[in-house]
Amino acid sequence: MRAIVLTSIDPLCLQEQNVPAPTPGPGQVVVSLRAAALNHRDLWITKGQYSGIRLPVVLGSDGAGVVTALGEGVSSAWLGSEVIIYPSLEWGPDPEVPGPAHRILGMPDDGTLAEQVVVPEANLVRKPAHLSWEEAAALPLAGLTAYRALRRGRLRPGETVLVPGIGGGVSTMVMLLARHLGARVLVTSGSADKLRRAAALGAEVGVCHTEPDWDAQLLARAGRPPDLVVDGAGGDTFARALALVRPGGRVVTYGATLGPARVEVRRIFWKQLDVLGTTMGTPAEFRQMVALVEAGGLRPVVDTTLPLAETASALQRLDRGEQMGKVVLRISS
Ligand SMILES: NC(=O)c1ccc[n+]([C@@H]2O[C@H](COP(=O)([O-])OP(=O)(O)OC[C@H]3O[C@@H](n4cnc5c(N)ncnc54)[C@H](OP(=O)(O)O)[C@@H]3O)[C@@H](O)[C@H]2O)c1
Structure with missing residues (x-):
């Protein structure tokens, strides 16, 4: 079968090869x-910035x-079924x-x-x-991470949630699920075009995170x-999130694209904040997420679709x- 094989640490070393079909x-x-579909994880791995890499x-x-x-012991009802994969x-x-x-x-x-x-x-x-x-393939990892992040964050209808860097695979899913659950959504992006697209998907306020005072702009426009x-x-965005969120609020972190954060610890205890980490999710959460997407008729945001052979680009x-x-x-097809 055709497969994209990473042979050494270099994004350009993703080559299409003929490999034995799995049994x-x-x-x-x-x-x-x-x-x-791709995730930032694939990029971290090709750059050698992920733990336990095996090639x-x-x-x-x-x-x-x-x-x-089907392997031994698998229900024959699955044969021919159209499925998405819990990652x-x-x-x-x-x-x-x-x-x-x-x-x-996808590694190891x-x-x-x-x-x-x-x-x-x-x-x-x-x-x-x-x-x-294409939409089904776009859903699993980002949808699961977003669903568990909102569960950990105890989002309630009518609340306001800030989703920084709305262009990301996970952040677009956070926005879609939060809107579906009845929340107001505020976003940031490095791109004015992405802010316009987020607004069309229901984001109420969007500011450009390349502006030095983006957090002040966001507060002024959101009203609260x-x-x-x-x-x-992560990085400076996470540090500013602790300042931005209301007293008694929650900050859920699932990534650090920008790297480590220098955090003002006093904000966390003076403001009585809950800071929560999350990674992936359980099989039950995956099924709940897919059921929510199905019931709500939600569609993951697909940026581009390319042939498998063009994975490196x-x-x-x-x-x-x-x-x-x-x-x-x-x-x-
Ligand atoms: N813990 C987990 O289970 C888990 C699961 C999935 C992903 N992750 C991690 O979460 C991160 C996002 O993953 P992904 O696959 O969604 O990545 P992605 O699709 O590559 O998105 C990354 C996004 O980061 C945003 N960004 C860049 N600079 C920013 C800044 N200064 N402030 C705010 N946002 C900024 C960009 O948004 P704009 O283009 O709008 O600026 C960009 O689209 C990665 O670090 C990944 O490793 C963790």
């Missing part, structure tokens, strides 16, 4: 992928396709934290940037009928501070921060 072990299935590997955590082979492997027994064997599909285990992938039967969820293959911030940027789009939402790879 399912007991409890596993083969999914023939129609589409896959060569087929990257890719997001995928949607058709079940075409965590072996979360473990505790819903609050993943166990020591937890892994994310071979992932979805290929014609076929092997996953446990337990990782299959039926594809919502209203989603195209956010109850919740869901941040994947798709990843460069992420590296330049040009995307609004998810960059998707088309695998077969």
